[in-house]
Amino acid sequence: MSDQDTEHKTLIFESKRKQIFIIGVCILFILADYLTKDFTDQSLFWVSLFFLGGLAAYLTIRLLNPANDFVAKDSMRGMYLLENEFEIIKDEIGIFHYVQEGFSATIKDETIRIDWNEIDTIIAYKENRDIVDEVCIDLFHQDTKILALSESIPGWFQFIKRLPPRYQSLSAKWYDAMVEHTAKPMVSILYDRKRRHHHQVTKICFPDHNYYSMFSDGDGI
Numbered sequence: 001m002s003d004q005d006t007e008h009k010t011l012i013f014e015s016k017r018k019q020i021f022i023i024g025v026c027i028l029f030i031l032a033d034y035l036t037k038d039f040t041d042q043s044l045f046w047v048s049l050f051f052l053g054g055l056a057a058y059l060t061i062r063l064l065n066p067a068n069d070f071v072a073k074d075s076m077r078g079m080y081l082l083e084n085e086f087e088i089i090k091d092e093i094g095i096f097h098y099v100q101e102g103f104s105a106t107i108k109d110e111t112i113r114i115d116w117n118e119i120d121t122i123i124a125y126k127e128n129r130d131i132v133d134e135v136c137i138d139l140f141h142q143d144t145k146i147l148a149l150s151e152s153i154p155g156w157f158q159f160i161k162r163l164p165p166r167y168q169s170l171s172a173k174w175y176d177a178m179v180e181h182t183a184k185p186m187v188s189i190l191y192d193r194k195r196r197h198h199h200q201v202t203k204i205c206f207p208d209h210n211y212y213s214m215f216s217d218g219d220g221i
Contacts (some may be wrong), residue, residue, distance in 0.1 A: 010067055010068050010069065011071060012062075012069065012070050012071070013070055013071055013072075014070055014071075014072070015070065015072040016063065016070045016072075019059055019062075019063050019070065020063070021163070022055075022059060023056050023059050023060055023063070024051070026052045026055055026056035027056055029048070029052050030048075030053060030056070031050050033048050033049060033052075034044055034049075056157050063076050067153060069120075080161035089157070090157040090158070091157075092154060092155055092158065093155050093158055094153065094154030094155020094156065094158070094159075095107060095153060095154055095155050096155045096158065096159055098162070100115075101115050101116065101117075102114050102116045102118070103116075103159075103162075105147065105149075107153075112146075112147060114139070114146060114147060116166050118146070119139050119140070119141065119146075119167075119191075119193075119203060120141050120142060120143070120193045120194070121139075121140035121143070121189070121191065121192045121193065121205060122137060122138075122139055122140075122163070122167070122170065122189075122190040122191040122192075122200070123137065123138045123140070123187060123189055123190065123202075123205060123206060124136070124137045124174060124175075124188050124190050125137075125138075125186070125187040125188065125206070126152070126177055126178065134151055134152060134153045135150065135175065135179060136148065136149065136150040136151070137149050137150075137160070137180050137190070138205070140205055143203050143204050143205055145205070147205055160175055163190075163191075167190075167191045169191060169195075170191045171190070171207075172192050174188070174190050187202055187206050189201050189202065
């Protein structure tokens with residue numbers, strides 16, 4: 001299938017064989033439940049029937065939908081598409097609009113306008129979002145939060161790319177270090193205009209978070 005054909009389909013990075021296997025397992029369990037229904041609790045039988053039957057029906061409809069394109073992540077095509085998809089995500093502006101003096105961000109139909117020189121403090125931290133941890137940053141003006149962002153927001157990569165050139169003391173490697181560091185939860189000061197100690201800033205701006213600095217004083221700010 002060409003890339004042009006892929007553009008008109010919904011990419012699902014899962015193996016077709018895996019989907020068929022799961023559907024088959026559901027059908028086998030449904031059959032087993034039916035054959036043993038006289039020896040089991042009726043309510044349990046119907047719950048199992050509706051759950052497994054619903055799952056099998058959903059997966060079958062999704063599998064047979066011509067608008068869906070199933071691609072195994074570990075296949076050559078899957079790796080190529082994932083790499084290109086990530087490159088597109090890294091280049092997109094997303095919710096942001098940039099001007100020389102600053103930027104605006106449109107979140108939930110509200111547009112927030114911020115000048116670069118308004119930002120006094122930038123704090124990075126991780127939050128648990130269901131299965132995975134998500135890197136977040138909060139921007140502060142005079143110790144008051146003016147914007148909260150996370151890496152799931154469209155335009156995240158272009159935004160964090162623009163931060164180090166604006167704030168020369170901000171480490172260009174902060175995001176990679178934050179992603180790789182999994183030992184403990186952290187709140188790290190990336191930039192503070194007054195160059196205050198980490199503990200002083202987190203005590204004022206982040207009093208309810210566990211504190212762990214990713215950088216030594218002078219490295220991150």
